[in-house]
Amino acid sequence: MTGVASAKLIAITARLARQPLNRELATWGSRDGFQVGSFRIKPFLTDHSGYDSYMLLVEVDGRRLLYSGDFRIHGRKSDLVRRMMQNPPCDLDMLILEGTNLGTEKPTITEARLEDQFVDLAKRTSGRLFVCWSGQNIDRTVTLYRAAKRSGRTLAIDLYTAEVLDTVAQGTKLSRPGFDNLKVVFTAGLRRHYIHNGHEDFIDRMVEHGIGVARLEGSNHIVMVRDGLVRDYRAKGVTPTAADAFSFSIWNGYLAKPSETLNWFQLADSHVQHLHTSGHASSADLRAFAKAMDASLILHVHGSKWDVEQDGFKRIVRLADAETYSLPD
Structure with a gap:
């Protein structure tokens, strides 16, 4: 058994991992x-x-x-x-x-203080601010969305994170596709995945809230990024520069492994800063x-x-x- 929202998130993740659940999870209420x-x-x-x-x-x-x-x-x-x-x-x-x-x-500042740090970084960055974080860390998505609004930017998320928000935000005040200063980036890899799994209806619903990858060039967005997205960004001509910044907003122990994303920004001489607080x-x-x-x-x-x-x-x-x-x- 698990919470109602947790059950929905588990189903999304299982489908994305190509290991869909073969049963419904029993749920509880707080x-x-x-x-x-x-x-x-x-x-x-x-x-x-x-x-x-x-x-x-x-x-x-x-x-x-x-x-x-x-x-x-x-x-x-x-x-x-x-x-x-x-x-x-x-x-x-x-x-x-x-x-x-x-x-x-490990850092244990409040999410509100982390939001302030992202606002400060965004205001000090003349180009785009790319951030790596987990799409299921909804607190972090909210932090970055609030930072985007406060710094006059738009938060650009991937289809998976959009589905997470769309799934759990109904009936809450959580940010979700359709909110101002929030766009869904349509990458080739995730688009193929959703079509292959019969979820073209979700893509259709997100179109009015979406942008193509190429629209990231020349923008001042706060952009979600990770290794899988870097490949699709590159294919559409997205190139980091020294005017951009990159923040790894996950436990820094993961940086011990080779990171295509980190290397992408280091080679471009982008500003790199670890901004995170523990779960x-x-x-x-x-x-x-x-x-x-x-x-x-x-x-x-x-x-x-x-x-x-x-x-x-x-x-x-x-x-x-x-x-x-x-x-x-």
């Missing part, structure tokens, strides 16, 4: 409890770079566990976590807590969240610093892979 055998489960929508993410409260045999899932408190839905910290589930026997950023120096909670926020939940035990998942970063946490349970654990009476 704070709507449901029963699975003897387990009572209650999902809580949370703040994370992955859209429609949840924490799970699990109750069985009079015991209560909260699984934090991946979360943060510096995104555009941070109020969800703060409200939970102000009114936490009572009498938790265990908190299963992620610790991806524990003891690291996971900072060390300080992990401690604050654990304190607010006040669980009897903490079982940690993710992260490699738990052995040296235990200050500020209650009793921590350390388990090996596949090891079982029984809650004490």
